[in-house]
Amino acid sequence: MSRGKSAPRPPLSRERVVRAAVEFADREGYAALSMRKLADELGVVPMALYKHVADRESLVDAMVDAVVDEYEPAPADADWRESVRATILSARRALARHPWAREAIESRTDRTPAVLGYMESLVQHFFAGGFSANLTHHVMHALGNRIWGFSPEMFNPAPGAAPREPQLSPEEIVERFPGILAIARAAHADPTATSCDEDFEFSFALDILLDGFARLHDRGWTSAH
């Protein structure tokens, strides 16, 4: 009799699971993502997911891979500096589309092949610019998580999170943290602005690092291990 059931649900697949997870996290945030809610989303019982992903950890791995897949390659004619910069800013654009990816990436301990591939591409940009393996090693460390297009939020709390406590009165802030207050105001032409231009801050720090790399490279720097 086949089945004229109400919902002729397409069969699951690893790819469908991962895509649904990405969309769910885009919509509801990383913290809201759970195996059970994702199963609900797919109209399926939680354990069904485990036929397609080993566990939650490897699902997140796959989600990160999906983000990395969105990175755009650097223009072919660029020098090392432009290549690295363009690649990292492309990562940053992908991150803007998937804000949860920051938390996901920070929580990873293992590197998937896709992730290693991305890091390899950065390394090759430095090599193409004549960087030694030694210097490249150190500059990759110095970039750190910045290769994923994010730097830690210094002043802006995570979006959508209300402070847990009243914390401090304005008077106390003025008295105890005048410096923080001053620099918070100094960054904005509009002194009532509440949030920083994160893109600017990101490029600012990135360029300082790239400048430093260039200088070390020019003078043939190497660590004296």
Add this chain to the structure above:
Amino acid sequence: MSRGKSAPRPPLSRERVVRAAVEFADREGYAALSMRKLADELGVVPMALYKHVADRESLVDAMVDAVVDEYEPAPADADWRESVRATILSARRALARHPWAREAIESRTDRTPAVLGYMESLVQHFFAGGFSANLTHHVMHALGNRIWGFSPEMFNPAPGAAPREPQLSPEEIVERFPGILAIARAAHADPTATSCDEDFEFSFALDILLDGFARLHDRGWTSAH
């Protein structure tokens, strides 16, 4: 009669709870810490903790505060650069004593007064060096999480964590990630060494940033907002 009970347990207090939590995390790791296990540790029922801390989040806040309290002030006669460097390296030493603090700090969204006080002290070092509020704002962003004494682990997986999958064969690594392999080897005089000198990498990146800050400061740089 009074009570000659077997365990004349000292009464709980917020400080005792926090200290026990710090010791537990030192010993068992951040992931292992739960309200229930901590209560066990203190010979008390889980809900008893809630008489002293509002919830798990504010317990972690207090734990981070405890770490920040261990930071040592910079020598009084140092210039801005030495002061900042010494302060941050002091934070790094505290982090070495409390490895869980990295995860804890990364998971914070609100800043406690103690945390703001630490940031304020850094800001004041820059001010004392003649930095404008504007430049100080940007350099604080550029430092990012580095002010807490850590940079992201690029290559070393979290200590004590076994890889979940065999991942890739050595042949595949050689073929697909020659650059990563090269830089992994280049950093160590001993090519069989498996881990990086994280302290070196940390200072390396920190000094590049401080160099950059000094240069911008010397030329009176300001963002053209």
Add this chain to the structure above:
DNA sequence: ACGTTAGGTGTACGCTGTACACATGTCAAG
């Protein structure tokens, strides 16, 4: 002597990841 309160207890709820046994539907081999 008595009401208030601070601190510890016990129970309970809803949430999480996932182990395990089971049902079903598809397909290859006999």
Add this chain to the structure above:
DNA sequence: CTTGACATGTGTACAGCGTACACCTAACGT
């Protein structure tokens, strides 16, 4: 056509989590 294997989805169950809420008990100020 039958049969057995395999892939896929289901259902139940368990241990763990944070924490709300009602309760008890001991100490203390009046």
